[in-house]
Amino acid sequence: MILLNQIMSAVLQLLIFLSIPFVWYLLTQKRVTGFFKWLGLKTAPTPPLKIMFCILVGFLVVLFLPYLWLYRSGNLNYQGFTVDAFRQTGWSIETFTVILIWAVVQTSLSEEILFRGFLCKRLCNKWGETMGNALQALIFGMVHIVALPDKNLLAMFLIVSLTGGIGYALGWLSLKKARGSILYGWVIHAVVNILSPILVFTFLLPSYMLQ
Template sequence: MTLAINKIINSLLEIILFSLLPFLFWYFSARKQERFTEWIGLKKIKGAKNTALAIILVTVFYLAISLVFLKGLNNIESATSEFQGLGFAALPAIFIYAVFNTAFPEEILFRGFILKRLANKLGFAKANFIQGLLFGLLHGVMFFPLVGNLKTILIILLTSLAAFAMGYVNEEISGGSIIPSWIIHAISNLIAGIYLAFYI
């Protein structure tokens, strides 16, 4: 229970931190045009059937990446290491971590803010490439001291591809909603956390 409470607190802090810059940008530039939630893509999904299929396909890809990482990062401390071997006791904390501690704040910043704002200036293709690369670099930087050059490059490449795919689903299939990428991201992190809790 203590772990779950810690994850709730961490989630609130992460959401506030990752939302601060987008909120300030919206407040000074767009608050008279639309609500903050609409502005960052927290809105109804369009094209539900196509979106559902895209979510399944990208989730499988993202999940494959996550499991490859877990196999390659044995005995290395990561964000999910605290769940290792805890079994059912870790499930509430894993759910909170997967949905609110990582997926939600990261989707707000990368797909809700960076992608959308850059797309207004550069067009979707360039903006999606940039947000994907930034997402990959963030994850690569976190692991570089632990895994070395080759694995870091692989992490950057694969997470960038996943981010690029999530950006495409949101903007080109789902009408600009970030909910699809939030679902993809959360499911992948959830299964990765469960894998650690039960199988490592």
């Protein structure tokens, strides 16, 4: 049941996040064809693999200690089907599948579509690439404040800074190195989101579950 609920939740969020740019595209372009390419669901002539690797490693190095503090201090926790699956079945096939669906589809794909594929490009068209990318990154960071159970100012600053920094880097990757494609940022985003619950559940969740 948890797996089915996760699938339904992921599909629903993806459809909602897709519908916003799709309606905009219909209203501005007056056609349906070409939507996915316009959104950035396309490959670049030369995949920026080295840059992707550097960004991924940089994220993991920079994010580890701040996020460790956020979890240990109780300013950030996991809720939802990933936690439910782990609590019920531990490291089972179901838990891994729930994490993959959550990380690859519900969070990384839907967020890359809405923020980098749609919002970033619209803001860049209006304000220029540097300002437009910074604005979408700020919005992306601020949205993640909802993950904080208590609105501690330091925790809020860290969340906005860290997730906003990720959003800016992924926007830069799409704009400067991937010809507008969001596929490569999606890969990085998905890997980070897969590793995050695995590390948290392995090292932090046992004590967290007892609180």
